[in-house]
Structures are given as C-alpha cells and as structure tokens.
Amino acid sequence: MDQFFARARAHAAPLGAEYAALWAAMQGASAGGRRLRPALAAESYRVHGGRDEDVSARLGGALELLHTAFVMHDDVIDHDLRRRGRPNVAGEFGRRARQEGARPPAAAAYGQAAGILAGDLALVGAVVEVASIPAAPATRDRLLDLVHTTIRVTAAGELADVHHGLGSRTPALEETLSVAARKTAAYSFCLPMQAGALLAGAGEDRLAALDELGMRLGVAFQLGDDLLGVFGDEAQTGKSALSDLREGKRTALVAYAATTPAWGSIEKHLGDPLLTSADAATVRMRLEACGARAFVEDLAQSHLDAARSLARTVGLDQAVDRVAALAASDPGRAA
Amino acid sequence: MDQFFARARAHAAPLGAEYAALWAAMQGASAGGRRLRPALAAESYRVHGGRDEDVSARLGGALELLHTAFVMHDDVIDHDLRRRGRPNVAGEFGRRARQEGARPPAAAAYGQAAGILAGDLALVGAVVEVASIPAAPATRDRLLDLVHTTIRVTAAGELADVHHGLGSRTPALEETLSVAARKTAAYSFCLPMQAGALLAGAGEDRLAALDELGMRLGVAFQLGDDLLGVFGDEAQTGKSALSDLREGKRTALVAYAATTPAWGSIEKHLGDPLLTSADAATVRMRLEACGARAFVEDLAQSHLDAARSLARTVGLDQAVDRVAALAASDPGRAA
Numbered sequence: 001m002d003q004f005f006a007r008a009r010a011h012a013a014p015l016g017a018e019y020a021a022l023w024a025a026m027q028g029a030s031a032g033g034r035r036l037r038p039a040l041a042a043e044s045y046r047v048h049g050g051r052d053e054d055v056s057a058r059l060g061g062a063l064e065l066l067h068t069a070f071v072m073h074d075d076v077i078d079h080d081l082r083r084r085g086r087p088n089v090a091g092e093f094g095r096r097a098r099q100e101g102a103r104p105p106a107a108a109a110y111g112q113a114a115g116i117l118a119g120d121l122a123l124v125g126a127v128v129e130v131a132s133i134p135a136a137p138a139t140r141d142r143l144l145d146l147v148h149t150t151i152r153v154t155a156a157g158e159l160a161d162v163h164h165g166l167g168s169r170t171p172a173l174e175e176t177l178s179v180a181a182r183k184t185a186a187y188s189f190c191l192p193m194q195a196g197a198l199l200a201g202a203g204e205d206r207l208a209a210l211d212e213l214g215m216r217l218g219v220a221f222q223l224g225d226d227l228l229g230v231f232g233d234e235a236q237t238g239k240s241a242l243s244d245l246r247e248g249k250r251t252a253l254v255a256y257a258a259t260t261p262a263w264g265s266i267e268k269h270l271g272d273p274l275l276t277s278a279d280a281a282t283v284r285m286r287l288e289a290c291g292a293r294a295f296v297e298d299l300a301q302s303h304l305d306a307a308r309s310l311a312r313t314v315g316l317d318q319a320v321d322r323v324a325a326l327a328a329s330d331p332g333r334a335a
Numbered sequence: 336m337d338q339f340f341a342r343a344r345a346h347a348a349p350l351g352a353e354y355a356a357l358w359a360a361m362q363g364a365s366a367g368g369r370r371l372r373p374a375l376a377a378e379s380y381r382v383h384g385g386r387d388e389d390v391s392a393r394l395g396g397a398l399e400l401l402h403t404a405f406v407m408h409d410d411v412i413d414h415d416l417r418r419r420g421r422p423n424v425a426g427e428f429g430r431r432a433r434q435e436g437a438r439p440p441a442a443a444a445y446g447q448a449a450g451i452l453a454g455d456l457a458l459v460g461a462v463v464e465v466a467s468i469p470a471a472p473a474t475r476d477r478l479l480d481l482v483h484t485t486i487r488v489t490a491a492g493e494l495a496d497v498h499h500g501l502g503s504r505t506p507a508l509e510e511t512l513s514v515a516a517r518k519t520a521a522y523s524f525c526l527p528m529q530a531g532a533l534l535a536g537a538g539e540d541r542l543a544a545l546d547e548l549g550m551r552l553g554v555a556f557q558l559g560d561d562l563l564g565v566f567g568d569e570a571q572t573g574k575s576a577l578s579d580l581r582e583g584k585r586t587a588l589v590a591y592a593a594t595t596p597a598w599g600s601i602e603k604h605l606g607d608p609l610l611t612s613a614d615a616a617t618v619r620m621r622l623e624a625c626g627a628r629a630f631v632e633d634l635a636q637s638h639l640d641a642a643r644s645l646a647r648t649v650g651l652d653q654a655v656d657r658v659a660a661l662a663a664s665d666p667g668r669a670a
Contacts, residue, residue: 011484015491015517018498022490073455077448100503113412113497116451117490120408120458127459128483131466132476141467148463149346155357155452156350162448163353168435182350 001030001061004125021096025089026118030068032084034326037063037192043319044196044210055133055199062129063192066147069122070154070187076115077162090115123151135199143198146207150191157182164250167271173255177219180252185218189323193316209314216307217320223300224327226251231284231293245283246275252299253292262290336365336396339460356431360424361453365403367419369661372398372527378654379531379545390468390534397464398527401482404457405489405522411450412497425450458486470534478533481542485526492517499585502606508590512554515587520553524658528651544649551642552655558635559662561586566619566628580618581610587634588627597625 005027012023038060045056072089075081081091094111102110130147131140161179164171171179193210202210229244230253244251248271257266269275269283287293304324311320340362347358373395380391407424410416416426429446437445465482466475496514499506506514528545537545564579565588579586583606592601604610604618622628639659646655 008487011487012491015488016495018494019491022494073451077444077451079444097498097501097503100501102501102503106501109412109414110497110501114494116408116412116454117494119451119455121487121490123455124458124462124483124486127462127466128479131462131479137472144463144466148459151459152343152346152456153350155456156347156354159354159357159449159452160351162445163432166432166435166437166441166445168432168437 001064004061004065004129005030008121008125018096022089022093022114022118022121025092025114026068026072026122028086028092029072029083029089029118030064030122033064033067035060035064036323036326037067037188040189040319040323041192041196044193044316045200046196047315047319048197048200048202048206050196050200052134055135056196058129058133059195059199062126062133062147063187063195065122065129066126066151066187069119069126070158072115072119072122074158076112076119077158081111088115089118127151130195133199139198139201143195146191146194146198150187153182153186157184157186161250165248167248167250170258170267171250171255173252173259176250176252176255180219180222181215184222185215189218189221190214193319206314209310213307213310213314213316213320216303216310217323220300220303220307221323221327223252223296223303226253227293227296227300230287242275242277242280245270245280246273247271252296253287256295257287257290257292260290260292262286266290336399339396339400339464340365343456343460353431357424357428357449357453357456360427360449361403361407361457363421363427364407364418364424364453365399365457368399368402370395370399371658371661372402372523375524375654375658376527376531379528379651380535381531382650382654383532383535383537383541385531385535387469390470391531393464393468394530394534397461397468397482398522398530400457400464401461401486401522404454404461405493407450407454407457409493411447411454412493416446423450424453462486465530468534474533474536478530481526481529481533485522488517488521492519492521496585500583502583502585505593505602506585506590508587508594511585511587511590515554515557516550519557520550524553524556525549528654541649544645545651548642548645548649548651548655551638551645552658555635555638555642556658556662558587558631558638561588562628562631562635565622577610577612577615580605580615581608582606587631588622591627591630592622592625595625595627597621601625 005023009020009023012020041059041063042056045059050056071083075083075088076090080088081094082088087095090111093114094107097107097110098104127147131144133140133143135143157179160175161183164175164179190211193214194207197206197210229249229251230241232241234241254270257263266283266286269279272279307320308317311317340358344355344358347355376394376398377391380394385391406418410418410423411425415423416429417423422430425446428449429442432442432445433439462482466479468475468478470478492514495510496518499510499514525546528549529542532541532545564584565576567576569576589605592598601618601621604614607614642655643652646652
C-alpha cells in the first residue's frame, strides 16, 4: 500500500494541487483500518502453501485498496461527510471549496465529485494491482475473473441496499441476508480467502469451500454489526447507537420485527431523523420483546458456528477466531 | 461490446431485478455513440501492421466501455439526468424509485447511486477487458500501464474542470487547454491510437509521437466543441446554445475574454441560469468583438494543422481527417 501510494503521489504531483490533494486524501482514507482483508488473504495464502511474501503483500494491498474504493463510493452514495471521526474525501474537498469562497451547494457538489473520482482511482488501482501480481497466466486470469465477479456482486448488493433504504416496502429477512452476503461477505471475506488460496495453487473445489466459509463468516459479521448498531455501547463502538435507527436501516432485526405484531409500534420510529434517546430506548425494548434481538443473535451464532466448522476443514480456524474476536471487540465499523 | 453486455446481463439476471435493470440501462447508455475511439484504435492497429480482428475488436470494446464509464460518472458529477435526448442511468433509476412511491429527494439519491455503481461496473469492466486482450506479457503489462495512467490523467482533468466550475477565479487559457488535454484528449485520442499501435508491435518512440498527435487532435476537437457550444446552430448540434453560457463553463473562449477590457460585460452573464436568448446574443457579440472567437478559431486550426502534420508522418492522416470531419459536422456532443 505504501509503495502504491508513493508511486501514485509521485505521478500526481505534476497534475495540479487539487489532484495531488486528492491522492493525499485517499491515502488518509485508507489509513487506520484493521487490515482485516489483507490478514485473511495472507493467512489463506500461507495455509494453502504459499511462500512468496511479495505476492501476499501485493494481494493484501490490492484488497485494501478495493475496500477503500468501496468505502469512498459508499460514503458518496450515503451523503456521509465523515468516516472514522474525521472528514472523508467529500468532506475534505467540500471544506477546501468553501475556504476558496464557493457557496455551500457548489462546495458540496465539488466534494461529491472528489469522492467519486477518488473511488474511481482506487477501484482501477486495485484491479491493476491484481493484474500485476506475478502468477502463471491461467492463475492470473482466474484471479482477475474472481475479482471482477466479486466487484459485480458487491455492486448488486449495494444497489439492493440503497433500494431497500427507499422504504417503499420492508425487505424480507432473506433479502437482508442476501444484501449482507453480497455487499459485505463477498469482497471482505470470500474474496480474500479465495484469492490467497488461488495464488497458492488451490483448485476450484477449495475455492467453492472458501466461498461458503466467507459467506457464513461475512453474514455473521454483518449481523453482529447490525446488533451493535442498535444495542451496542457507543463508547465501545465509536458510533452513535441512534444513527442506524435514524437512518431507518433495513437490517435483519428490522426484517424480523416486521413479521411480528410489534411492527406498527417499531416502524413509526425508523428513519425518523429526530429520533430521541428515549425513543431509541423504546424501540430497543420492543425489538427485544418481539424476539427480534434473540432471533438475530441466534442467527449470527449459527452462521459463526457454521463458519468455524468449515474453517476447521480447511485449516483456517485461527483466522476465523481472530475475525470473530475483532467483531466482538469492535464491530465492522472499524474494519 | 455486444458480447460483453450479453455475458454481463446473463450474470446479472440472478442478482435481482434492480441490478439487471442497471445493466440494461448501461447497455442503453453505451449505444448510439459514433464509436470514435474504437475507429481510431482500429485504424492505428491496422496502420502499424496489426492483423488480428479479434484483438482490434476487443480493444475497441474496452475503449468504448471506458468512455461509457466516464460519461456516466461525469453525468453524476454534473447532476445531469439526460444524455443524447433520453434519461441517463441516474434519470432512469430516479424515475423507477418515484414510480415505487419514493419521495423526490430519495428517488434522486437512488438515481445518483445507480449512476455511480453503473460507472464503477463499466470502469472495472473496461480494465478487465484490457487485461484480457491476448498479447505477450510485456505488451499486456505496458497496455495496462498505459490505460491506468490515462485514467489517472482523465480524473485529474475532470477534477480540475469541476474545480474551475466553482468560479472562485477564472482559469488562465493554459489551464483550460490543460483540462482539454487531460479530460478529453488523453483517453479519447491519445489512448486509442497508442493502444492500437502498441498491440500491433510499435515501440516507445511511436507511442510518444501518437501521444503528441492525440493531444493536438483532442485539444482541437475540444476547442471546436467550445465554439459550437456558444456559436453553434442548435438544429445541427442538438444542444441548446444557451447551456454552456448558463452553466458558466470555463472554456478557452472565456479564459481569453477574461484578458480583455470586455470581460466585465461578459462575466456578469456567465453562469446565470436565467440567461435569455437576447442576453446570449449580446454575449456572443461581445465574445466576437473582443477577439475571443477569432483567437480560439485560430488556436483550434493551428492544433488541427499540427495534428495533420504529425498524422502524415505516422500514416494516420485519413483517420485524422475523419475525426476533423466528424467534429465539423457534429461536435463532441455526439462522440
């Protein structure tokens, strides 16, 4: 990653101060994560017999760059201006424009443009990095295909998530799990383990097993994140336990609650931007009383159990334990 | 392109109705262009001795997909909802959401999300298509590097263009020419000719000559587009001759005018969303009287002359003539 950004910033310097600042902001956006995806990829590569540290590092860098790209475009799509407690690319470039005297709407639009372009650059950088990993031609082609398919699945999950957020109807539980599998599990869990295994010489059967493992683990992770988003300790998660409710996020908790008689008394609060702490406490109580919390906790546990069982068969149980510990100590928000 | 979209839509079908509709909209967005970039690439490939029709077609498809990606993100950045007389991806998906009962702001945000994701998919598709063109490893690596560098230069040009549009200050003529070179010439003119030549076996000297040719041709093309955007015949260009003035586009015409005593009487109309036809006629008259029109016409001609001269040395004079004819008959808007 450091090498990638060093090269990119050297290329950017002669192309204007704004563009150079964009790369600086991108590097800032990629810093501070837990490097969950590189760690999973490196462990899978090693477990499958891979020994080339350079290959492992380059794969990890490409995966982290892909994550950065998705985060940046996700922020633009959600109109978020902050991430991990500081301005994101859009926030930073909006601020730059206001300092130059631009009016707030024009400055905000400039920030959005910067966020879109930064995501584009990270996305293309990730794919080119993947294509540049030293590997036999057939392996390289399979890896590119895997990355391409994963990016498409992620986009499908993101589109479905935004579509659910329109609130025209409450998605069924299956739909929320499908979003979790596509938007989160595919690129954050399946791809790292599959790509690491592929580069170490694993065959299609093993890739299929890792796909299943990644899906189970990723859905468990997302369900844990959904639970923490509503029931979590703000001091621990670093995120307001009101924001998921205020946004009206269509999570598995919400989908389950929608099938119970308590729904009417819960639904009216979801997506209320002025939701108070007292309202939130009421919603939490009702989500517990109607069984949604217990149901989702059980579901997360059963996915995690399945992931652990699969992980043992492929020798990735330690990696899965570390992910589970990470999820418990500090939810997906920090990944 | 047809094959690419056929494969992509087969993959999309099981991933949800919205996502399948996104691919349909993307295919619609890529249709109807003049295929300027594939034509330039095919001609350059042929002139440099390339004989593999499949290679030429795949390169052309990748370039057109890249163009589609840039157009889609450009539209999101500019908040445009129409392109070539019909709704673009954002326009189409905003309409879908409204039909489902979403409120206008939420529907518009959904449209923007769809436009961002569609551009991402086209961008990644283009890079993966480039990486999949059959070529010797060294050629393939050089091609990927060329495409990557070009995408970065295009993003730098786009960012600078949006930054100039903030109107904090009027960019100097050199800056508007640099935007034209980076945002338009690099991917639309330099890259197609360079990529075609590279795949046919041309060396670095020839790539450098084609870079210069593409820059000259692309800047001439953009200056012609700027002139038509203000002085063009609406019936012929298919675009209101008011919109560039209403948007306050920072073109070479504007940059030149800013150096003349007429500037005060021109500037006040630029970016006025309520500009009337009578105001526009006044601005046109002043842009002529201050010498801006003649200056930009001469500048465009000198770039075109330089391009023609360079084209003769590399055997691409017919291709350049066709581009020049296209620009004269139907400006960049149709490319």
